[in-house]
Amino acid sequence: MISDERRKEVAFDDSEIERFGKHLMLKDIGVKGQKRIKAAKVVVIGVGALGSPVIQYLAAAGVGTIKAIDFDEVSLENLQSQVLHGTRDVKRPKVASAKDKVKNINKNIVFEAVKEQLDASNIEAEIEGYDLVIDCTDNYKARYLINDACALHGIPLVFGAIYQFEGQVGIFNLDGGPCLRCQYPSPPPAGLIPSCAEGGAISPLPGIIGSIQANEALKLILGIGEHLNGKILHVDSLYLSSRIFKVERDCHCPICGNNPTITNVEDIDYEDLCGLKTTNETPVEGFTPEELAKRIDNGDDITIVDVREPHERAILRFPNAIVIPIGQLVRRQKELDPNKDTIFICKQGKRSELAINTLREAGYTGPLYNLKGGIDAMKDIMFSHEGAWL
Template sequence: MAFSNEQLERYSRHIILKEVGVKGQKKLLNARVLIIGAGGLGAPAALYLAAAGVGTIGIVDADEVDLSNLQRQVIHATSNIGEPKVESAKETMEDINPDVTVNTYQEFVDSTNIAELIADYDFVIDGVDNFPTKFLINDACVMAKKPFVHAGIIRFKGQLMTYVPGEGPCYRCVFKTMPPKDAVPTCKQAGVIGAMAGVIGCLEALEAIKYILGIGNLLTGKLLTYDALAGDFHTIKLPPADPNCAICGEHPTITELIDYEQPECADAAHGVSLKVGE
């Protein structure tokens, strides 16, 4: 694969990096990344993956753009209100970089379609805003041996971690079970500073890029948290993969994908301090 003069100019700032170079840029152009959610987290991730020249990007979202999205979902514009988010995102991504193929899936992710959605992709980005889907993404990726990055944001805080098969705990190892319903407020209920979505969504894109290129240290076995008001990033070392984990353990009890529901809020203190939504 020979680069055109236009591509050499477009990716020149990547190519001069010894960690990337021509070989690395070719890896990016041949890579396939799926983004689940075209909202606050998925929007900046999609923008930077497209700009970086990730060759095939899938984006999944059933919703349409509304006015309240525009404070943080920077891939959409006022003129896109009422359009499917996946189509709005595709238009912006292709305008940024015509090298990129954008596959759109205007549908809800559930147990009947997630395995097929992730099957043809090298890396998955979790950009969703609810715990049932986060647990489903984890379970599907573990079963399919697909690496993925989880993230969440709320108010002025965010977090992310990366799962790579065989290299650290999965999301379920860390969080075990989802918090009771209404124990953790959503961004719609509690609010979120718009730029937080940009910070954490871009970090998700970086995890995907580092994985594709095989460079640096991924957030495997670590949870990165960011408190914007305190101006503090903190890396928490996570325990090793749990041999008793219901999905990735030595004797998994979850053997098929199901659609989860959050339990009623009978125990609001049940390990939810690190669990945040989008």
Template sequence: MTGTPARAPGRPLVDPGPELTREELERYSRHLTMPQVGVDGQRRLKNARVLIIGAGGLGSPALHYLAAAGVGTLGIIDDDIVSISNLQRQVAHTMADLGRPKVDSAADAVARINPLVTVNRHDVRLTPDNAVEIFSGYDLVVDGADNFGTRYLVSDAAVLADIPVVWGSILRFDGQIAVFWSGHGPTYRHLFPEPPPPGEVPSCAEGGVFGMLPAVVGSVMVTEAVKLITGIGEPLVGRLLVHDALAQTWRTLRILPDPDAPPVTDLSGVEIACGLPAADAGPAAEEVVDADWLADRLERRARGEADFTLVDVRDDWERELVSIPGAVGVPLAAILADGAAALPIEIRNRDVILHCKAGVRSAQALGALRSHFALREETVKHLGGGIVEWIDEIDPTLPRY
């Protein structure tokens, strides 16, 4: 590693790198004129190695500004490919990148901005088996993950690698930013000791995200990363910055470490803590079906060998964009308000399989309908991975969104 992670907030995280070239003096002149950064700070940026988790909504502006600022090495970890629904907010990618690995598209975006930056492409999924090894090559992590499991994994792996995490989160119109640094302040687990119950917090895919919000939050995350690298200002260690884009407000909350929190000694418990919920926290195993099972049931229904109704609980515009053949549309809001009465009368006495985009809304609908089916011969189940799983496993020609 190029830095010294044991240093405290307020002191530079990274040692100065080689002298700046004439091209670098010209490129970074606006930094050099600022005494807080100057030549010394720019050499620290040149020597820094920053890992970005996810080349998506938050990762896109982060990698743009980190590259422009002159961070010498950027690592990008993402195993996804570019789809057209990404382009509303993931500004690292373009129409020409559709179907490409995001790490490749993101690397090209960095090269367009600053060819002096080295990019390490990690086209893999972050797991407990590879996290610490990957993290050990970097001075800090910028966490733009969009799910709780990865956030806990990033936090724990950073503790073991002894490096800070600049964390950001976005949903709809709201954003949050903090710096987590074990030994100097709280970690993500101190802010969120336990994952929320399944279905309580929608993902960006389910809940949506204001297209401009990632740029706002992502740029603040880069500001924190640069402050840590150069040792200037007061980083958000022990503080949570909360942004409401609709009200255009910012507020700061204090975060305190939990002295009774168990220490992180390995990553063996991450998948248990952040994986599948307990049976009483959501749908039971027998209530969840996968795409292959549903496809088989639909084929049997077409032959007259099965009798059930597939209910799509998404909004009208989503069903217009893409749907599973033979599904009946009943919006989740109607089911939550009216229960089984929201279902067409002719299907209330039949087996029902629910689906949405990714499984969150259909799990909620199942919970609302469970009591109706509890004392009946008919059953209610839901497609755990939603239409996203259907596209991945059954019909990849369908549009993604």
């Protein structure tokens, strides 16, 4: 991955020799390997749960150039698993917090902090000229965008994902190997499963998965060992089991197959691909959290339907809501009164929208409303009303 010419351009000072002593004494790394690490240019997309271990280990290992991309700011609920950030960083851009941390770990490296929301119009400029991309994002839209851009530019991708107690790591677009779409041609329908951002995960899980991503990245840079090219490692942290399954390159793959149909990321509507766009002709009507709170305070005769998963409801129960999982909605629509305003709620307002569309398709005619932004947007109001509503 790093040519001998690039390696030979790298020099170390005395402090670096001391700093990387534990690498230099390894037969598979040594001075030549450490120079390759210093010459490497890596893009880390997502500076959250997976990005935290990945960035810290790559910086500590001496990767010469790290570009970190994230548009988001640190929030209190991030701190449980995003160990790169601390309490004082809340409300700061994640990339700024990361920059401070990295400076303290190893100030000899170039750390490029990019506060930007990646999309089809800007991703190519951000990854071009880099050796490796590490996907540390938490949603399908970003994953497919990153995969497609890396496949089109021939940049290897170290993929990582976490969900609840389980995680996956894989390497795509390396030496004619498969891409993400060879295994999963398109994302699952939105709403049917919570995204990782909605689904939750046990605190050390991203540390485990992200550390494996960083280790795979270093092995690729060094050209040593056996890596996960064309394979996906699945780790179950609850039962401490793991397995590796093979991913074959699919000759019908829309991006890396023999007759690709995707030749430019700007041709793909990633919002639409991931079902994030409302395609329904009649858009779903919604209440803001304030409007819903007012209806409840007024004692209006309304029905509130909670479509969240049981573990999500356990975190924060919505008062006076009836619970109907999306899969049971059509069968249980008799429980809803078509003469009453019915408001659907979920964590972020996407699955509830899907629930409304599902009911409409099934012929339900009563008035249906969505809680805009979901319970996440209503948390503060709920906490301030809790006593009055119970």
